[in-house]
Amino acid sequence: xxxxxxxxxxxxxxxxxxxxxxxxxxxxxxxxxxxxxxxxxxxxxxxxxxxxxxxxxxxxxxxxxxxxxxxxxxxxxxxxxxxxxxxxxxxxxxxxxxxxxxxxxxxxxxxxxxxxxxxxxxxxxxxxxxxxxxxxxxxxxxxxxxxxxxxxxxxxxxxxxxxxxxxxxxxxxxxxxxxxxxxxxxxxxxxxxxxxxxxxxxxxxxxxxxxxxxxxxxxxxxxxxxxxxxxxxxxxxxxxxxxxxxxxxxxxxxxxxxxxxxxxxxxxxxxxxxxxxxxxxxxxxxxxxxxxxxxxxxxxxxxxxxxxxxxxxxxxxxxxxxxxxxxxxxxxxxx
Numbered sequence: 429x430x431x432x433x434x435x436x437x438x439x440x441x442x443x444x445x446x447x448x449x450x451x452x453x454x455x456x457x458x459x460x461x462x463x464x465x466x467x468x469x470x471x472x473x474x475x476x477x478x479x480x481x482x483x484x485x486x487x488x489x490x491x492x493x494x495x496x497x498x499x500x501x502x503x504x505x506x507x508x509x510x511x512x513x514x515x516x517x518x519x520x521x522x523x524x525x526x527x528x529x530x531x532x533x534x535x536x537x538x539x540x541x542x543x544x545x546x547x548x549x550x551x552x553x554x555x556x557x558x559x560x561x562x563x564x565x566x567x568x569x570x571x572x573x574x575x576x577x578x579x580x581x582x583x584x585x586x587x588x589x590x591x592x593x594x595x596x597x598x599x600x601x602x603x604x605x606x607x608x609x610x611x612x613x614x615x616x617x618x619x620x621x622x623x624x625x626x627x628x629x630x631x632x633x634x635x636x637x638x639x640x641x642x643x644x645x646x647x648x649x650x651x652x653x654x655x656x657x658x659x660x661x662x663x664x665x666x667x668x669x670x671x672x673x674x675x676x677x678x679x680x681x682x683x684x685x686x687x688x689x690x691x692x693x694x695x696x697x698x699x700x701x702x703x704x705x706x707x708x709x710x711x712x713x714x715x716x717x718x719x720x721x722x723x724x725x726x727x728x729x730x731x732x733x734x735x736x737x738x739x740x741x742x743x744x745x746x747x748x749x750x751x752x753x754x755x756x757x758x759x760x761x762x763x
Contacts, residue, residue, distance in 0.1 A: 568649070569617045571701075571733040579736060581622045582630065587706045588729055588740035598710040601635030604717050607709060608692030610641045612682040613700035615649035620701040622659065625668060627703040633710050637667070638692035644672040645682040703731070703738075 558574055565573020587594075598604070609628055613621055628640055642660075644653045657670055673685055687695050694716055696709070712724045729741045744756030 565617065568615065569620070569701075571617070571620075572736065573617050573619075575734075575736045576617055576619045576623075579619065579623065581619065581626045583623070583703075585627075585703055585705055585738055586740075589706065593707075596711070598714045599717065601633065604636050604710060604713040605693030606638035607632075607636055607694045607696050607713060608639050608641060608687075608690035609637065609696045609698055610643065610683060610686040610690060611698050611700050612643040612645055612679060612686060613647065614645040614676070614679075614682075615647045615652065616700040618650075618652060618655060621656065624698065624700055624702050625664065628698070629665070629668075631704050631706055631708060633707075636709055636713055639690065640668045641686045641690055642668065642670045643682050643686040644670065645678070646673050646676045701731075705729070 561577065562572055562574040565571060565576070609632075611621075611624060611628075625640060625642070628637070642656065644656070647653055653670075653672060660668055660670055669689075671686060671689055673682055677685060683697055694713060696712070698704070708726065712726065715722050715724045725746075727741055727743065730739045731737070732739070743759040743761075745759060746754060746756050748754055
């Protein structure tokens with residue numbers, strides 16, 4: 429009897445050890461970066477504070493984000509600036525930027541200027557003021573505020589959808605639900621915020637875009653609320669409204685605050701530093717129209733934090749690991 433008990437104890441120890449070893453192996457495998465794995469981690473949960481060094485502001489290709497994301501271990505294949513798609517520039521023997529012949533057009537000067545400017549971190553020269561603006565931007569927003577400022581409130585972005593998407597048709601506004609786009613911000617960079625608003629206005633179907641609700645979560649940065657309010661009253665349509673929370677609420681409570689004031693059929697939550705792409709809204713509304721229990725999310729493209737160069741995102745499947753960290757695995761078929 430004692431021998432049987434002894435053996436059972438040994439077998440139990442061995443089984444437990446194997447189980448723990450297998451669990452540890454799976455944990456290390458799921459968390460290790462690889463060529464086939466694109467690691468995404470949520471950050472900036474306070475609605476735009478930008479405290480994390482790894483934070484990269486993103487744009488959305490036709491959709492909304494529940495949280496901004498940081499993207500690691502993925503090398504951007506192409507450089508996209510000024511509303512056109514360009515290959516990475518090459519350099520000659522004298523360090524001169526070489527542009528392929530097919531881009532010898534009116535875009536050449538703008539492309540050259542933006543590439544050279546981004547390579548220098550946004551400086552046109554060694555001006556001390558430029559450096560201060562850039563450094564202040566990184567400290568407060570975790571991205572290059574100097575480039576953001578010089579981009580202004582409008583910029584074209586390349587249409588990065590699959591080529592077949594241009595042939596897709598969607599129901600009309602009489603069929604689709606209307607959308608209230610809710611954008612919460614706290615101490616957001618002024619130009620990035622207004623570029624987000626104008627991107628939504630410029631690239632949304634005006635018949636399905638019911639309203640844009642801006643929610644200021646009690647910002648205390650450089651009279652930001654007053655500046656946005658003044659600009660909105662002078663330059664934005666009536667469908668854009670600005671609210672302010674009574675006190676600092678945090679991202680989720682601020683979104684709930686905005687949702688209570690929204691009057692559209694569907695709530696679309698965007699971050700305050702995104703640039704929606706061509707025809708982004710109607711495909712999302714179509715999925716909700718087909719099944720009103722659906723929660724939709726778009727393909728998420730990337731804006732470089734240092735240069736604001738735009739790059740299309742690969743197709744990924746999202747999920748969570750054992751740490752409850754959201755991650756994306758590259759799809760085998762990118763077509």
